[in-house]
Amino acid sequence: MRSASMTAVALALSLALGAARADDADALAHATAVRLAVGVCGTCHGPHGVSQLPKYPRLAGQNAAYLTAQLKAFRGQTRGDPDAISYMWGMAGNLEDGTIDALAQYYSSQTAAGGRGGGDAALIARGKEIYDKGVEQVGVPACAACHGPDAHGMADFPRLAGQHQQYILKQLNSFQSNMRKVAVMHGVAQGLKTEEMTAVAAYLESQP
């Protein structure tokens, strides 16, 4: 009995130590991620992931699973839109899995930028219609089906609300040309005309 309880104590202790080590590792990965986010990523993606320059996507409040998948796609050089190649293939080339996870956690826990006011009301209304209902005659499904009615996305499906209009438009073009190879989005984007993409992107930028 005595030895059993000792064993239990030892087991609990080693589990706790193991947990502590895991906590240490997490803390280290988190510290590394914050340092990277503030010192490197933030220079383009903005403080707390709210970028000003429309060339660089806003990362604040983005879904962690999506961010992790993208960073791994940059690292593995499987995401091939022009800016991914010129910037992110290098930037993410040497990131470890733990750092990628911690970066994804950091940005997903930041407060999203919120929608941008102003803009062309008619264009935004047209964008909302496409987002909510798709374009039936050419078989484009509703964006909301995957990205959610509020465009906050879920898991692998990215948050789009509050994203730069120009960035979304560029991605849709990259899906259409298949430079950024995502089968579902290639199908969707092929059915969209430029003015429809512009409208959807304008709507999404305006959304909180």
Next chain:
Amino acid sequence: MNRSRWTPALLAKALLPALLLLSASAAQAVPSFARQTGMACEACHTVWPELTHFGRMFKASGYVIDNLKQVKGVTPQREEILELAGLPPLSLMVQASYTSTAKAQPDSSGKGEAQNGTVAFPQQVSLFYAGKIAPHLGAFLQLTYGYDSGTIGIDNTDIRFADLKILPGDESLVYGLSLNNNPTVQDLWNTTPAFGFPYAATVAAPGIPYASQIDGTRGQDVAGLTAYAFWNESLYGEVGVYRSAKQGTGTGPLDSTTPGGVIAGSAPYWRVAYEQNWGRNSLEAGMYGATFKVYPDAGSGYGQPLTGPTDRYQDVAEDVQYEFIGDLHIFTIEATHIHENQSLDASFAINLAANTSNSLNTSRAYATYYYKRKIGGTAGVFSTTGSVDATLAPNSPDTKGWIAELNYLPWLNTKFSLQYTNYSKYSGLSNNYDGNGRNASDNNTLYLLAWLSY
């Protein structure tokens, strides 16, 4: 970039001050940074060597952002004692050029005219070590062969220590030290002299004959240690000192035989700037300056011991930069104005200056446009004005004109330039500025340049 220097005694003795060209460097673009970061040139440059905001942060961070596999050393206590890139960050730069002036320059021995249409192949070849040395420590180190000197020498050098402090609210404070050999070579904006336009210039044509101390005169002639801080990627401050560190003067201490004017003690340097970024725009405004106490440079045979009275050059400058960086269109403006107060009591006392005090004002403003980072150009005006000094600048140092440059970059690391410089006034006069009938416009220069970096 090649600028002439205002070294009072040399000017006093020289008939053609314009030919006293400082063998300074061209500005750089360094592919080893691209290799180290894994990012294309466009991350750090609009079109090299002009920096983007990210390029400025990369420089301020000590050139250490690194995405290469590292060779590491670790102690049993897990202390990291080595972190070295698998391959050294080396780059090569080659320039070949053709220069033609509106009228052939006088033969240097006085027998008629020199040949017009100078081919420089190479004009310059540079080897760079540019990148991380160790965590927090990076270098931009350039060795240059110049066809004018026919030798290989140390060129622009900037060795940095930098670190990052994360402030409450995740604001950044990047701070560091720079050990460098050219005042403003460590600066982050392309308004200041070392990395200002024109980014490359011919050495085969007369340049602007008068320049303030901070305006290239002291390039590769000093050693400077500066400390800087960049808060929240917007507010920048830097202070430091420069001391004479002349190359090629032998092993002994500097003395009366040293050419080029030796700085007494150390010259203080300072810089403040504020940068605001919004949308695709970036705006910077700032000031910089330095104060040099210099022993009068009497030149060979007239040497003065490096003790006693000195001349004092106080440089205060303002600068402003605007950048619009679109996917297709890039538009930038860079301007600076440098005011120099010269107290020349020491030179005056030995008849190297006719006045005890002079002033020199330098202004430059340039606008640049590029389409798709492939085709573009720069146009702008330059002006130098100052005191009439019977010994140093008998007709005044006034030199004015405009410059226009067209560039074509088939690849991001290859640049072909056509540059034209037009002078309306040279060394104080438009006509017959040298007393031998040469006009300012005779120095108008056509310059073709092939510039490869790899």
